[in-house]
Amino acid sequence: MTEPSAPQVHGVRRRVARFFARHPRAALGAQLSAPGGWLLIIYIGSLAALILTSLFRLVDDPTGLVTKLDTSIGFGNFDRVISQPVYRAVALRTLGAAATVTVIDAVIALPLAFYMGKVASQRARRMLVVAVTLPLWAGYLVKGYAWRALLDPGGGAFQEVFGHSLGFGYASSIVVLAYLWFPFMVIPLYAGFDRLPDSLLEASTDLGAKAGRTFVSVVVPQIVPSLVAGSIFTFSLTLGDFYMNRIVGGTTEFIGNIVYRQFSVDLPFAAAYAVIPIVIMVGLLLAVRRTGALDEL
């Protein structure tokens, strides 16, 4: 009985192999199905679940103690997000922090990345890359609490050494987040400068341009895509951050803090509020698509 089945299995295998050999696109599809499925189910799926949840709402049951999920679709949660001043204020505060962090990082990273990419020796260049990326090896919480120890108004390092500390608050959150996301700005900029041909700079000098003019007219246009790429990192990472507020932010709250508090009480509302940064990021990505920055990511 077993004898006829063996060649049959063999035959199936051969037939499958022949099929894929004749249809290379199908072969590619089959090979990509696992990672593709992961992307679709885990990544897009969770995003879809989030958006779907944001359209549901909670209704009080007669006891007033528990709430039941009403899965009829509606925009009540978004209405609340938009109409209540506090949620607008928190969203604007988060946006403000994201923009400020991005500007701080860009201002510090530009000259550093220029030096790394164009001026420094190979050896110094390598050392600097290590130095810039080294903080990435320490955990988020480790760095956060280290900063807490520095900023503590009750005897932190700044207080002891300089007699003054920022203390815990909005400004501290921005400073620490700017520190945390700094490597994400430097690395794309460094890659951008590295790629910028020296001949362009030389040509600019030969044509009589001073350093400032060369920078504005030659370097900046070439580097904008890298700058935008770095900004996407620093901006989006800040937009989604909430825990640094708990460590050094004092009473400051970002979008994430509200989402964290609401998710165990009013999940649909938390989901709706979490959609806000997603919308902002999608809008931003669409806007920068034309700069070619997305190729830099």
Add this chain to the structure above:
Amino acid sequence: MKRIVKLIAVFATLVVVLIACGSSSSSSPKSSGTSSGSGSGKLSILAWPGYAENGSTSKDTDWVTPFEKQSGCNTTVKTFGTSDEAFQLFNTGQYDVVSASGDSSLRSVANGDAAVIDTAKVTTYADLADFLKAKAWNSVDGKIYGVPHGWGANLLMYNETAVTPAPTSWGAVFEANSPYKGKVTAYDSPIYIADAALYLSKTKADLGITNPYSLDEEQFSAAVELLKQQKPNIGEYWSDYLKEQEGFTKGSLVLGTTWQVITNGVKADTASPPVNAIIPSEGSTAWSDSWMVSTKSKNVDCAYKWINWITSPSVQAQVAEYFGEAPANLKACTETSDKDFCTTYHAEDKAFYDQLAFWTTPTAKCLDGRSDVTCKAYKDWTAAWDEIKGS
């Protein structure tokens, strides 16, 4: 570009390796339970930090391992930071027992997560203080849903060097032009609105607040306004008690609501400034915690074994002294290492207990018996807390 990709790949590999190392090392203390005990029972405990210590915080603080040995129930402990978290986690059905405070217990009952307790199976039940049993936060319609664990008041702590004169009223944390601006703290939970309401019930009689957990529209907005006025004075809110302890020890916080356990921690630190904790003239809000059993529990035997263990005199004495709360089992009072412990914590003092406003879940149906108005439900309290903290 290629370099970045390579760099990212290296990092990603490292992260994966680190996660793998991390998870294998963190899972080892859990598996220690399997070696002890003769039975095959299992138990999953959801508790406030400090209630079910298994030696992971401090090696000498461990009453879970002896329980495992005695009962044969392999036990895992999950701690939660807030009552909202407790409610949400207990709702998953993954935990057999929970140490619930009044601001989550009734929600769990109404949601069908908490089972009726068979008090006949709780061998210690008769020894627990009568004034803790069958209260509004651990029973519904005469059915018992929670076995009392312990209780304590939300005290007012202040730095004795920095805060002069010594405060006697909650007004110290609520006054608009506080000299301690930026160094005041408050409990980071919607239930803290009740602290403002309690203060208003004594200072603004025309609002007619009789129960700080039962607030109509006008009373509620008065309490919320008071907290908005307080916010600029707050340095940091706390829900993690170590955070408040650190603040008072280092001096970045000098005034605010606290638990006895935090005060003990600050006092134990020789480097910290002198602090004192009082019940102000208006009285205090307070918590009274109860052990509840999940309706989805498959380990009911172990659950009751745990409740009997944690409410037994010697274990109660350990928990109460470690956490800094009044034990529910009064027989524990003879077993505490500090013989005055129960007096300090007023464990047997019913009159003291009665003047406290214990955490309970606010509902739309007013808890104080008024039927002509609707009260603000817990969901409204959470929304208001957003408004206070986000402003």
